[in-house]
Amino acid sequence: MATLRTIRLRIKGTKNIKQITRAMEAVSAVKMRKSQGVALAARPYATAALRMLHNLTTSQKASFSGDAQFNLLETRKVKTTLLVVVTSDKGLAGPFNTNVLKKAEGFIKSATGAVTIATVGKKATEYFTRRSRKPALSWTGFGDYVEVKEVEPLFDFVFQAFTDGQADEAYIVYTNFLSAMKQEVVIRKLLPFSEEGLLAMVQGIVPEKGRFADYNANTAKENANTANNEYLFEPSPKEIFDAILPALLKIQIYHAILEANASEHSSRMIAMRSATDNASELIKSYTVSMNKARQSAINKELAEITGGSEALAV
Amino acid sequence: MADTLQLKIVSLKEVVYDDYVDSVTLPTKAGEITVLPNHVPLISHLSKGSIRARCKGQQKSFELDGGFMEVTSESRLTVVLQ
Numbered sequence: 001m002a003t004l005r006t007i008r009l010r011i012k013g014t015k016n017i018k019q020i021t022r023a024m025e026a027v028s029a030v031k032m033r034k035s036q037g038v039a040l041a042a043r044p045y046a047t048a049a050l051r052m053l054h055n056l057t058t059s060q061k062a063s064f065s066g067d068a069q070f071n072l073l074e075t076r077k078v079k080t081t082l083l084v085v086v087t088s089d090k091g092l093a094g095p096f097n098t099n100v101l102k103k104a105e106g107f108i109k110s111a112t113g114a115v116t117i118a119t120v121g122k123k124a125t126e127y128f129t130r131r132s133r134k135p136a137l138s139w140t141g142f143g144d145y146v147e148v149k150e151v152e153p154l155f156d157f158v159f160q161a162f163t164d165g166q167a168d169e170a171y172i173v174y175t176n177f178l179s180a181m182k183q184e185v186v187i188r189k190l191l192p193f194s195e196e197g198l199l200a201m202v203q204g205i206v207p208e209k210g211r212f213a214d215y216n217a218n219t220a221k222e223n224a225n226t227a228n229n230e231y232l233f234e235p236s237p238k239e240i241f242d243a244i245l246p247a248l249l250k251i252q253i254y255h256a257i258l259e260a261n262a263s264e265h266s267s268r269m270i271a272m273r274s275a276t277d278n279a280s281e282l283i284k285s286y287t288v289s290m291n292k293a294r295q296s297a298i299n300k301e302l303a304e305i306t307g308g309s310e311a312l313a314v
Numbered sequence: 315m316a317d318t319l320q321l322k323i324v325s326l327k328e329v330v331y332d333d334y335v336d337s338v339t340l341p342t343k344a345g346e347i348t349v350l351p352n353h354v355p356l357i358s359h360l361s362k363g364s365i366r367a368r369c370k371g372q373q374k375s376f377e378l379d380g381g382f383m384e385v386t387s388e389s390r391l392t393v394v395l396q
Contacts, residue, residue, distance in 0.1 A: 038327075041326070041327055042326045042327070044322075044324045044329050045324045045325060045326050045394055045395075048322075048384070048392045048394050049382065051384070051392075052357055052382060052384045052392075052394070055355075055357065055384070056357060148326050230354075230355060231356060232354055232355065232356040232357070233356070233357050233358070234342055234343070234347075234356065234357075234358040234359070235342075235343050235358075235359065239343070240358070240359050240382070243359050244359075244382055247382070247394075247396060251326070254326070
């Protein structure tokens, strides 16, 4: 049995840890709410851009996929795939990074042909470097609330890789924020563009529950009855296509990172909450054994005293 | 027939403006245009400059670095900023 002093030290240490984890939980909760708000603020933009693209394609009768005129829509035979893996810079976020990496690993195994990897966040970079699969581009140190400008290098890389023919397809794997308790790792196709993929992304922006959950119903109303218009294009449909597609790609990447950010914080919040709970339980059991140790020490002393006085009385 | 134009300007961060106006002047890649209510549906690429909206004699102006605009047949004008 441990001595009284060591148990007391342990209780003190656990209490300190509990304080830290509780503080981290509170910080993550605030950050989660904020990054969720940022992710949602970009939604009207994404829906508007998407609607334009939709109108563009329908009124142009341009087939959305496989039109060689617009090179971002071009489907090629897949020799090399580019995979963007979005993780966090920091750990202590529960299973957040492991889940993403597991999914990425599964994707790489099932992919036909070579896979080039680009990583966002220190954790993915470390993971792939350790497995001697050095990422073609690793991008770390983005803040909690990313600016669109900061995403530019990553966007340029994906765009270049596709247009130069270094990659025939581009995917992104990230964690989608559904609610504070529920996140889901998803793989989305970035390039070549497909309308379904974009739609899935835009709809995925809204969380299932919570403050912003009724958002989808409102925007659905707003977007009704906009199809079937005959549009004029200035300067020309092709020019607009060429400009709007990269913009959409940028939004998509930006969004994935925002979502991952919100997920990271909520995942950390949950991990820290259970850590705090565990610490409380540990303290409880330590206190019980401390009391036991103290009582047995008292008993021992009492026995010694009575034993001593009896010996003197004889 | 609508006699006002619904103008909505959105950026990645926020909805910058959303209200009814009388006319809007925008800098497109093909030159500056003014959109009035009941304009034909139009999609255009915007260049750097300023958007000027007029509403009951008052004028509002927004700077932009570029973006896209769409006019629908219901006299709704959406601008997405870049």
